[in-house]
Amino acid sequence: MRNFFENVFSGVGITDVIDIIIVAFVIYKLLGLIKQTRAEQLMKGVLLLVVATFLSGFFNLHTINWLLNGAVMLGAVAILVVFQPELRRALEYMGRSKIVKAPLKQMDKEKGKQITAHIIKALETFSKDRVGALIVFERETSLYDIVETGTVVDAQLSEQLLGNIFYEGSPLHDGAVIIRDGRIYAAGCVLPLTRNNTISKELGTRHRAGIGITENSDALVIIVSEETGIISMASDGQLSRFLDIKTVEKTLLNMYLNTGEMSGTMSLITKLINKIRGKKDAEQ
Numbered sequence: 001m002r003n004f005f006e007n008v009f010s011g012v013g014i015t016d017v018i019d020i021i022i023v024a025f026v027i028y029k030l031l032g033l034i035k036q037t038r039a040e041q042l043m044k045g046v047l048l049l050v051v052a053t054f055l056s057g058f059f060n061l062h063t064i065n066w067l068l069n070g071a072v073m074l075g076a077v078a079i080l081v082v083f084q085p086e087l088r089r090a091l092e093y094m095g096r097s098k099i100v101k102a103p104l105k106q107m108d109k110e111k112g113k114q115i116t117a118h119i120i121k122a123l124e125t126f127s128k129d130r131v132g133a134l135i136v137f138e139r140e141t142s143l144y145d146i147v148e149t150g151t152v153v154d155a156q157l158s159e160q161l162l163g164n165i166f167y168e169g170s171p172l173h174d175g176a177v178i179i180r181d182g183r184i185y186a187a188g189c190v191l192p193l194t195r196n197n198t199i200s201k202e203l204g205t206r207h208r209a210g211i212g213i214t215e216n217s218d219a220l221v222i223i224v225s226e227e228t229g230i231i232s233m234a235s236d237g238q239l240s241r242f243l244d245i246k247t248v249e250k251t252l253l254n255m256y257l258n259t260g261e262m263s264g265t266m267s268l269i270t271k272l273i274n275k276i277r278g279k280k281d282a283e284q
Helices: 002-010 015-033 039-060 062-082 086-095 109-129 159-166 205-215 245-257 265-284
Strands: 133-137 151-156 176-180 183-189 222-223 231-235 237-242
Touching: 002 231, 039 062, 062 086, 062 237, 086 176, 109 159, 109 245, 151 231, 159 176, 159 183, 159 222, 176 205, 183 265, 205 222, 205 237
Parallel strands: 133 176
Antiparallel strands: 133 222, 151 183, 176 183, 222 231, 231 237
16 A cells, blocks of 8 residues: 555656646636536536446446537537626636736825715715615726716716715616716616525615626625615625615725725625724724
8 A cells, every 4th residue: 555655646746736736726716606606506417417428438338428428529619608607707707816916096095085975975865865876986897888888977076966866866866876086987877787596585676786797897886775775885796785884984995095905805895894893893
């Protein structure tokens, strides 16, 4: 037995170990991307087909093996068609995932505070009056295709303008507002809906659209429910609900002023939110 292991590992070098680690990491990331999506169930079917092909060859079931081999060959092309949304999402994720992330363009401290104050005042009013709102903060990923579905405003941000856009009766109130470089760049924009079927049924189109755009970009989205006035935040395909106004304010200040590392992933935003909540609980 000892000689067996010595023979097996005698030809393994440091480059082989690195090779294995890289492959394992890639497989781990791919599994993470397809988890809780349509691709998860489809991948199980593909693996079952591959196992069945191997077993049919092992037991000399020639006719079945011939049919399964043909199915596998056609399946290689079919996968590109069936997995098209997942493949696109994976490529976009790879494009956004940088080893060294470039920080967001740092804004003047006073300007960042002013913009945050305008947004917070608007959110307070929306939440109190139960006015539905969908605000998208563009980051590194350009949202030009989304902007084209709405109306370009390119105006200075203020709570009054946000109120005029989102109050019922406005021709743009049903769409999303795109915030670019601290300005209201576009309004009345149509966002892609999420395809995640695990989301709570009580969430409506506004929340599903907010989650959907974060699945295809690194945008940060703030959502105010028209029915309950609850403020939510979405990023990287994940949603945090029941946020208080102070949590939202500190999150926006961290984003605009780069006082905290905001990479665009929900994990970091969740950590920030939990940290802020923890401090508040300690103070109380």
